[in-house]
Amino acid sequence: MSTENTSKASIWTPANIITAILLVFGLIITVLRFTKGLGTVTNLDQNNPWGIWIGFDLLCGVALAAGGYTTSSACYLFGLKKYHSAVRPAILTAFLGYALVVFALHFDVGRPYRLVYPIFLQPGTTSLLFEVGLCVFLYVSVLAVEFSPAVFEWLGMKKIRNMVHKLTLPLTVLGVVLSTLHQSSLGALYIAVPSKIHPLWYSPYLAVLFFVSSIPAGLSMVIFEGTLAHKPWHHMMDKTHLDEHDGVTLGFARGASIALAAYFCVKLVALAADDNWHYLATGWGAWYLLEVVGFVLVPCLMYAIGSREKNIPLIKWAAGITVFGIILNRFNISMVAFNWQLPSSQRYFPSLMEIGLSLFVVTIGVTVYRFIVSRMPIFFEHPEYKDAH
Amino acid sequence: MEYYIYHDFMMHVKSVIYILMGLFVLGFWGLWAFMTSRDEEIHKFPEHH
Numbered sequence A: 001m002s003t004e005n006t007s008k009a010s011i012w013t014p015a016n017i018i019t020a021i022l023l024v025f026g027l028i029i030t031v032l033r034f035t036k037g038l039g040t041v042t043n044l045d046q047n048n049p050w051g052i053w054i055g056f057d058l059l060c061g062v063a064l065a066a067g068g069y070t071t072s073s074a075c076y077l078f079g080l081k082k083y084h085s086a087v088r089p090a091i092l093t094a095f096l097g098y099a100l101v102v103f104a105l106h107f108d109v110g111r112p113y114r115l116v117y118p119i120f121l122q123p124g125t126t127s128l129l130f131e132v133g134l135c136v137f138l139y140v141s142v143l144a145v146e147f148s149p150a151v152f153e154w155l156g157m158k159k160i161r162n163m164v165h166k167l168t169l170p171l172t173v174l175g176v177v178l179s180t181l182h183q184s185s186l187g188a189l190y191i192a193v194p195s196k197i198h199p200l201w202y203s204p205y206l207a208v209l210f211f212v213s214s215i216p217a218g219l220s221m222v223i224f225e226g227t228l229a230h231k232p233w234h235h236m237m238d239k240t241h242l243d244e245h246d247g248v249t250l251g252f253a254r255g256a257s258i259a260l261a262a263y264f265c266v267k268l269v270a271l272a273a274d275d276n277w278h279y280l281a282t283g284w285g286a287w288y289l290l291e292v293v294g295f296v297l298v299p300c301l302m303y304a305i306g307s308r309e310k311n312i313p314l315i316k317w318a319a320g321i322t323v324f325g326i327i328l329n330r331f332n333i334s335m336v337a338f339n340w341q342l343p344s345s346q347r348y349f350p351s352l353m354e355i356g357l358s359l360f361v362v363t364i365g366v367t368v369y370r371f372i373v374s375r376m377p378i379f380f381e382h383p384e385y386k387d388a389h
Numbered sequence B: 001m002e003y004y005i006y007h008d009f010m011m012h013v014k015s016v017i018y019i020l021m022g023l024f025v026l027g028f029w030g031l032w033a034f035m036t037s038r039d040e041e042i043h044k045f046p047e048h049h
Helices: A002-011 A014-036 A052-064 A065-075 A081-109 A116-120 A130-153 A157-164 A168-192 A208-229 A237-275 A277-282 A285-311 A313-335 A351-373 B006-047
Strands: none
Touching: A014 A351, A052 A081, A052 A168, A052 A208, A052 A313, A052 A351, A065 A081, A065 A130, A065 A168, A065 A208, A065 A237, A081 A130, A081 A208, A081 A237, A116 A130, A116 A168, A130 A157, A130 A168, A168 A208, A208 A237, A208 A313, A237 A285, A237 A313, A237 B006, A277 B006, A285 A313, A285 B006
16 A cells, blocks of 8 residues: 555656646647648748747757767767767767757648658658758668667667677767767858848858857756756766766867857957948847857856866856857748848747647656666666776 | 048948957956966966975
């Protein structure tokens, strides 16, 4: 009897109840979207055909999943083996991030059974969307294979695990190539609409800006996620992971500081190349300065001070601010500064159901993440494969 | 600032970017020197003994 009570209490935790509510609401919105159409659940219209599902689920999802290629290239391409314990959590986050990007895209595009059309049936080779689609399709496959050794270790499939493990280096190279291509292509998509985006955010360098900003986004996400995961899954972390944690945080902070400084420089060059300085004195300029100074320059300096002083809490704050800053930047380009000349009555603001669906997608990600890290060797090395890398 | 021909505009913009590039080089040098200054102290420490 007491065992039954204990098991009931362990299932109905506040986190599980919130998860269940969000999932139920998400499923209702899903049914509405696919039976009644986009107009029923979204505020999208002819002026604003892309909303929060593209701005948040896709643009932010892809940028914040960049931790996969940055961490694996640091470890396997640059030989920084001291970051090895961060690779699997980063690959898992990247894989889930990209898988959810594809999942969320179905809600926007509709007709999920036609997902294969752009790749296999009607490839539009002159379209940037084709490049994005192809790269994401290939990179999700690469991440699935990169992550599969953890699944095979969990399932005890030693032979196939060892076989896939040998592909680590070529997969890492492929991951960097594909990420470079589609991170930049997402920015390049917006080069097609120079008259719609406010001049402070529009730039011919958007492709470069998206790619460069994905590096600190990925590094910050690894630190941020490590911070969030440290408490609930501390018991799942082995000694190596715990010992290397501070080193990973300090090393990534240094990398993120330099990457943010580079991003800040490209931002200034983009501003100077179009001679848009005069816009800084307007209301839009204040918003732009808040983004560039408050969420790029400030975390850059916080990272620098944190890595110099070995101040881990400061670095964790910098990671949170950077992650928020990247989300703000993608929101500004895709929604806030998009159609800025339209009267406010024609501007886009997401409906509650659009926000609910984005929360649904994030909840699915967190639920799957919790399932995986509670079972598979993510924060610890499987005893049978210790030092196998 | 007014530009009469496209050449004026390009000259102005490129000049500004050249100045910015110089500042960036100094900025990166400063950032790196700041971040690694304590590392050098740690590395130098055993040499004194």
